[in-house]
Amino acid sequence: MILNTELELKGNLFPTKIISYKKDVDTLYFTSENGVVLQITVQRDSIFRFRFTTTSIFENDFSYAITKYASRGFNQLDITENEKYYCIQTSKIICKVSKLDMRISLFDAVDNYLICEDELGFHWEESHENGGDIVKMSKMSQIGESYYGLGDKPVQNNLKGKRFENWVTDSYAYGRDTDPIYKAIPFYVGLHDKKAYGIFFDNTFRSFFDFCHERRNVTSFWAQGGEMNYYFMYGPNMVDVVANYTDLTGRPHQLPPLWALGYHQCKWSYYPESKVKEITNTFRELKIPCDAIYLDIDYMEGFRCFTWNKKYFPDPKRMVKELLDNGFKTIAIIDPGIKIDKDYSVFKEALDKDYFCKRADGPYMKGKVWPGECYFPDFTNPKVREWWAGLFKELIEDIGVKGVWNDMNEPAVMDVPGKTFPDDVRHDYDGNHCSHRKAHNIYGMQMARATYHGLKKFSYPKRPFVITRAAYAGTQRYTSTWTGDNVATWEHLSIANAQAQRMCMSGFSFVGSDIGGFAEQPNGELYARWIQLGIFHPFCRTHSSGDHGDQEPWAFGDNITDIVRKFIEIRYQLLPYLYTAFWRYATEGIPILKSLVLYDQADAHTHYRNDEFIFGEKILACPITEPNAKGRRMYVPEGNWYNFWDNSLIKGGNEVWVDADLDSMPIFVKEGAIIPKYPIQQYVGEKQIGELHLDVFFKFGQEKSQVYEDAEDGFDYKKGRFSLRNFNLLGKEDSLTIQQFRSGKFITSYETFEINLIGLPFEIRKVEVDNVKIDLSSSLKGNVLVISKEFTELHIIGKKTILI
Numbered sequence: 001m002i003l004n005t006e007l008e009l010k011g012n013l014f015p016t017k018i019i020s021y022k023k024d025v026d027t028l029y030f031t032s033e034n035g036v037v038l039q040i041t042v043q044r045d046s047i048f049r050f051r052f053t054t055t056s057i058f059e060n061d062f063s064y065a066i067t068k069y070a071s072r073g074f075n076q077l078d079i080t081e082n083e084k085y086y087c088i089q090t091s092k093i094i095c096k097v098s099k100l101d102m103r104i105s106l107f108d109a110v111d112n113y114l115i116c117e118d119e120l121g122f123h124w125e126e127s128h129e130n131g132g133d134i135v136k137m138s139k140m141s142q143i144g145e146s147y148y149g150l151g152d153k154p155v156q157n158n159l160k161g162k163r164f165e166n167w168v169t170d171s172y173a174y175g176r177d178t179d180p181i182y183k184a185i186p187f188y189v190g191l192h193d194k195k196a197y198g199i200f201f202d203n204t205f206r207s208f209f210d211f212c213h214e215r216r217n218v219t220s221f222w223a224q225g226g227e228m229n230y231y232f233m234y235g236p237n238m239v240d241v242v243a244n245y246t247d248l249t250g251r252p253h254q255l256p257p258l259w260a261l262g263y264h265q266c267k268w269s270y271y272p273e274s275k276v277k278e279i280t281n282t283f284r285e286l287k288i289p290c291d292a293i294y295l296d297i298d299y300m301e302g303f304r305c306f307t308w309n310k311k312y313f314p315d316p317k318r319m320v321k322e323l324l325d326n327g328f329k330t331i332a333i334i335d336p337g338i339k340i341d342k343d344y345s346v347f348k349e350a351l352d353k354d355y356f357c358k359r360a361d362g363p364y365m366k367g368k369v370w371p372g373e374c375y376f377p378d379f380t381n382p383k384v385r386e387w388w389a390g391l392f393k394e395l396i397e398d399i400g401v402k403g404v405w406n407d408m409n410e411p412a413v414m415d416v417p418g419k420t421f422p423d424d425v426r427h428d429y430d431g432n433h434c435s436h437r438k439a440h441n442i443y444g445m446q447m448a449r450a451t452y453h454g455l456k457k458f459s460y461p462k463r464p465f466v467i468t469r470a471a472y473a474g475t476q477r478y479t480s481t482w483t484g485d486n487v488a489t490w491e492h493l494s495i496a497n498a499q500a501q502r503m504c505m506s507g508f509s510f511v512g513s514d515i516g517g518f519a520e521q522p523n524g525e526l527y528a529r530w531i532q533l534g535i536f537h538p539f540c541r542t543h544s545s546g547d548h549g550d551q552e553p554w555a556f557g558d559n560i561t562d563i564v565r566k567f568i569e570i571r572y573q574l575l576p577y578l579y580t581a582f583w584r585y586a587t588e589g590i591p592i593l594k595s596l597v598l599y600d601q602a603d604a605h606t607h608y609r610n611d612e613f614i615f616g617e618k619i620l621a622c623p624i625t626e627p628n629a630k631g632r633r634m635y636v637p638e639g640n641w642y643n644f645w646d647n648s649l650i651k652g653g654n655e656v657w658v659d660a661d662l663d664s665m666p667i668f669v670k671e672g673a674i675i676p677k678y679p680i681q682q683y684v685g686e687k688q689i690g691e692l693h694l695d696v697f698f699k700f701g702q703e704k705s706q707v708y709e710d711a712e713d714g715f716d717y718k719k720g721r722f723s724l725r726n727f728n729l730l731g732k733e734d735s736l737t738i739q740q741f742r743s744g745k746f747i748t749s750y751e752t753f754e755i756n757l758i759g760l761p762f763e764i765r766k767v768e769v770d771n772v773k774i775d776l777s778s779s780l781k782g783n784v785l786v787i788s789k790e791f792t793e794l795h796i797i798g799k800k801t802i803l804i
């Protein structure tokens with residue numbers, strides 16, 4: 001008999017000295033005397049993968065996180081050895097593997113700088129209880145190193161000094177520092193000496209990260225099973241680290257329809273139909289732009305997925321059409337729990353086809369959720385996903401619902417200790433049969449994936465829209481997400497800010513919080529401040545639980561309504577700007593929100609900043625997160641910035657006080673920026689865009705800007721029918737030149753640009769468009785110039801203003 005004490009005595013095990021080495025194209029295998037094999041795959045010049053087995057045999061190589069589109073290939077691969085190390089070198093990274101103990105150190109190949117080095121390196125403990133190993137890794141923390149990322153953790157930006165757990169959990173009314181919550185994204189970014197790298201620990205078991213919490217100079221991560229399997233990606237720019245991470249784990253498979261970047265209104269629950277109409281009509285009456293209305297669980301018959309409560313919603317198809325005629329896209333919630341009911345077709349079918357999850361010894365996994373006792377589809381089975389996708393036919397194709405909201409997919413189970421399935425539940429895991437210990441963190445992701453495929457199929461030729469609560473790394477390929485059940489408090493407003501930035505840093509940019517707070521009720525001031533932050537989040541939705549009063553933009557009196565309208569209008573004006581940022585995210589993996597550290601990692605002031613962030617490429621925003629504020633102090637990064645409200649110019653690199661009464665907030669625009677704007681619309685597509693407004697912020701010197709547009713929905717853009725404008729601005733004492741380089745086959749509806757010239761240091765004397773002088777009396781009003789959208793070079797010539 002093995003006694004616990006004996007097991008404990010066994011403790012951590014370590015690889016011993018390397019006795020053999022072999023190379024297979026881009027992959028190297030190092031074997032230790034005690035049978036540990038380290039597999040290093042050179043994925044790209046800047047991405048290495050490290051995998052360990054303690055039994056000489058690797059598990060089947062399968063990952064839900066890594067996309068099949070991940071790029072492979074490198075320019076250079078040199079392998080050398082001396083008596084101490086093997087040395088693997090690409091154009092970006094030098095990796096040394098110690099012959100004595102398999103420890104790894106990673107260097108910048110350009111300047112030989114040490115980026116990341118093992119402390120104990122890989123070690124493990126045998127798991128008597130479950131078989132396999134508890135796999136562990138520890139690395140030295142370099143002097144002054146900071147850490148970022150890790151998904152939705154509700155903590156300050158810099159993770160240093162903290163320990164975290166990844167186990168997807170339904171966390172109603174979580175607070176600052178609650179851990180874990182809804183998402184498991186085991187990816188972090190390290191930064192020291194102005195150089196950033198990333199580590200993605202692709203292991204779906206319950207995992208842990210310790211950033212100098214246990215020991216001041218050590219960072220470690222470990223998991224309760226599976227393989228030590230991680231990717232190291234080098235920057236040195238943080239943006240490139242995140243872009244590399246999304247190259248591996250994927251980017252959204254298509255752009256969202258533009259309306260999905262509009263404002264959304266939600267509540268648990270709007271019913272019956274007359275209530276839904278009252279809400280949507282009020283938006284139109286009060287002229288508050290809104291594109292989407294949500295149906296929470298009460299639209300269903302006894303919470304049965306894919307059914308309708310006919311008392312509340314007698315004719316869903318008609319209602320959905322009427323809402324759409326009024327500009328509202330209907331989004332319906334779908335949960336994973338399927339009510340045990342022999343007269344319910346979805347239940348019967350899944351039972352017949354053997355699609356429900358089972359316990360280790362055979363019984364079904366039974367758990368209580370909203371419908372009462374439920375069984376749960378095993379979304380890790382590809383057949384189940386296909387079946388699930390098919391269930392959306394009626395809802396989407398026939399009834400006309402435009403988006404689906406996946407909730408409770410942690411999976412959440414009521415009235416049980418762990419709030420989820422027990423560990424012994426079995427999963428298909430795409431043929432790699434396993435228990436819930438391994439499948440838990442990806443269950444919600446696979447549900448969202450199946451939902452996405454349903455939406456994609458039945459929305460075609462329009463784009464799908466899905467929102468999920470639970471997620472693992474890679475979920476950003478299929479869906480948007482929100483931060484779960486937050487609370488209507490000031491603290492939660494700043495948590496929402498941190499979470500959205502963190503999710504963007506973690507490769508998942510299509511994110512937002514329940515504006516105003518889900519639990520409890522905000523007062524008007526808090527709601528207004530939250531809207532101000534929310535319009536800068538890629539996903540922008542007010543949501544609240546039913547039992548705490550109203551939370552519509554007009555629920556707090558006229559003054560607040562006016563403020564809310566004003567900010568939502570700004571969102572709608574900035575849609576082409578946000579869409580361009582989304583396009584960059586979807587194509588290049590550039591986060592839509594950039595924490596200041598991601599924006600300027602060389603400036604040490606940014607390393608511990610939390611509140612300020614860059615929205616897209618050029619706009620700096622900073623929410624007010626305290627009551628009774630007339631303004632706030634904030635850090636403005638290096639460079640010159642125009643105040644959004646009055647176009648005054650300030651110099652960055654300092655903390656400054658910014659006035660911001662309740663109807664304002666600190667917003668700045670980077671000098672040299674060209675910001676595209678659409679007219680205010682009540683919903684996307686309400687108006688045909690008659691001209692594109694461009695705010696041009698003068699700068700001495702050069703700056704580049706982009707504007708991406710397409711049909712705002714559909715897939716033609718993938719066949720080249722998009723319009724991309726690359727602008728090159730050059731400002732001098734007495735002239736401003738803007739060049740435009742166009743690509744794509746999409747013809748925009750407008751013919752002209754309305755160019756608003758801001759901050760010109762001279763009076764305009766002459767304007768040339770493609771070398772032809774234009775008549776100023778007809779085309780220039782004040783500082784606004786109207787010219788053809790086709791120009792390639794705009795040359796504005798001034799008289800020097802004489803400064804007295």
Ligand code: MIG
Pocket residue numbers: 267268296297333407408469484485518543544545
């Ligand atoms: O147990 O569907 O986070 O957004 O309104 C609560 C009702 C279930 C939790 C979600 C929330 C949603 C609510 N759901």
